[in-house]
Amino acid sequence: MQRRNLFPTLLPALFALALLPWNASAQTGAPIRLVVPYAAGGPIDATARILAEKVKDTLGPVIIDNKPGAGGNIGADLVAKSAPDGLTIGIAATATHAVNPWLYRKMPYNAATDFAPITQILRVPxxxxxxxxxxxxxxxxxxxxxxxxxxxxxxxxxxxxxxxxxxxxxxxxxxxxxxxxxxxxxxxxxxxxxxxxxxxxxxxxxxxxxxxxxxxxxxxxxxxxxxxxxxxxxxxxxxxxxxxTLRGFAIDTWWGLVAPAGTPKETLARLNQAFVSALQSPDTHARFASLLAEPVPTTPDAFGAFMASERSKYAKVVKNSGAQVD
Structure with a gap:
C-alpha cells in the first residue's frame, strides 16, 4: 500500500491555526481569573471590569475575583501562590507592590520575586x-x-x-x-x-x-x-x-497587571498584547477619563522596572514617615 505524505496538505491548515488569537479559555476550558485585591465598586475594580470586557474576544472570559483585606496583601498573595499557567492574573498596585513591603512587618509574599509583570494599566494623579x-x-x-x-x-x-x-x-x-x-x-x-x-x-x-x-x-x-x-x-x-518647585518630586497612584512568577514568557507576551490593545482603544480612554485616570500601557519589562523603582522610592518614604503595621 502506498503511503501518502500528508505534511504538504496539513501545512496551510497549521499555519492558519497559528495565526488565530490565543485564547486561554479555549486551551483549557477554564476562564481567566483576574484577582482584584480590593472591594468591588472602587476605581481599581471598575477599571479591571472595563478591561475584562474588552479582552474577552481575544482571551476568552475573564472573571473578576475581589479579594480585599490587609491593605491588598490577601489578594496579591493569592496571585503569588497560584499556578503559573496564565489562568490567574491579578492587580498590582502602589500599595501591594511598592508600599506594603516596607509598611508591614510581616509580608506573605515577596513583591520583587513572586510575580511576573504583564503591563501597567494606568495612573491617577x-x-x-x-x-x-x-x-x-x-x-x-x-x-x-x-x-x-x-x-x-x-x-x-x-x-x-x-x-x-x-x-x-x-x-x-x-x-x-x-x-x-x-x-x-x-x-x-x-x-x-x-x-x-x-x-x-x-x-x-x-x-x-x-x-x-x-x-x-x-x-x-x-x-x-x-x-x-x-x-x-x-x-x-x-x-x-x-x-x-521641589525638583524630582513625583508620587501618584498606579496599578497594573501581574501573573505568578514562572509564567512562561510566551503567555505573558500574549496577555500583554491583549491588554495593551484594550488600553489603547479610544473607548477605553474615554471611560478611564471619566475616572480621571490616564492609561499607561507598557511592556512587561518596563512595568517590572517601574515597580522596582517605586519600591526603592517608598523604602525611604515609609522609613522617614515612621509608619509601621504589625
Whole structure:
C-alpha cells in the first residue's frame, strides 16, 4: 500500500491555526481569573471590569475575583501562590507592590520575586489641595507660598490623611522632607473623613486622589496648589507640578497587571498584547477619563522596572514617615 505524505496538505491548515488569537479559555476550558485585591465598586475594580470586557474576544472570559483585606496583601498573595499557567492574573498596585513591603512587618509574599509583570494599566494623579478659605486667609496661591509660610510659621500648619501609612500620609511626609518644613500630620480613619476635615477647615491641606478632589476643586471649596506627577495633568492643565518647585518630586497612584512568577514568557507576551490593545482603544480612554485616570500601557519589562523603582522610592518614604503595621 502506498503511503501518502500528508505534511504538504496539513501545512496551510497549521499555519492558519497559528495565526488565530490565543485564547486561554479555549486551551483549557477554564476562564481567566483576574484577582482584584480590593472591594468591588472602587476605581481599581471598575477599571479591571472595563478591561475584562474588552479582552474577552481575544482571551476568552475573564472573571473578576475581589479579594480585599490587609491593605491588598490577601489578594496579591493569592496571585503569588497560584499556578503559573496564565489562568490567574491579578492587580498590582502602589500599595501591594511598592508600599506594603516596607509598611508591614510581616509580608506573605515577596513583591520583587513572586510575580511576573504583564503591563501597567494606568495612573491617577494626586493633588495637593488646601481649604479654599484657609488659602485665601493665609494668602497662599502657589506651592512656593505654602513652603514660605510653613518655614516662617513652623508647626502651625497641619495636614490630613486617611491613616498612618496611607498614600496621603506618605506624600505629606515626602513633601515635608523635600521642602524642609514641619507640619502636623493628623490621621483619620479613611480618605472620606480626611476630606471632610479639610472641607470644614479642621485641617489646612492634604494630598488627595484627583478623582476624589476634583468635584470640590470645581466647586471652589478646595484650592488646587500642585499636582504630584512630574508633568502637568491633562485633567488640571492650569495646575503646576510639585516638581516645578521641589525638583524630582513625583508620587501618584498606579496599578497594573501581574501573573505568578514562572509564567512562561510566551503567555505573558500574549496577555500583554491583549491588554495593551484594550488600553489603547479610544473607548477605553474615554471611560478611564471619566475616572480621571490616564492609561499607561507598557511592556512587561518596563512595568517590572517601574515597580522596582517605586519600591526603592517608598523604602525611604515609609522609613522617614515612621509608619509601621504589625
Amino acid at each position: 494626586n493633588v495637593l489641595v488646601m481649604n479654599a478659605d484657609t488659602a485665601k486667609r493665609l494668602n497662599i496661591n502657589t506651592l512656593a507660598d505654602l513652603v514660605r509660610y510653613a518655614k516662617a510659621n513652623p508647626g502651625k500648619l497641619n495636614f490630613a490623611s486617611g491613616g498612618n501609612g496611607s498614600a496621603g500620609h506618605l506624600a505629606g511626609e515626602m513633601f515635608k522632607a523635600q521642602a524642609g518644613i514641619f507640619a502636623v500630620h493628623i490621621p483619620y480613619n479613611g480618605g472620606n473623613p480626611a476630606q471632610l476635615a479639610l472641607l470644614s477647615g479642621q485641617v489646612d491641606f492634604n494630598f488627595d486622589n484627583l478623582a476624589t478632589a476634583a468635584p470640590n476643586i470645581r466647586a471652589g471649596k478646595l484650592k488646587a496648589i500642585a499636582v504630584t506627577t512630574l508633568q502637568r495633568s491633562s485633567f488640571l492643565p492650569d495646575v503646576p507640578p510639585v516638581a516645578d
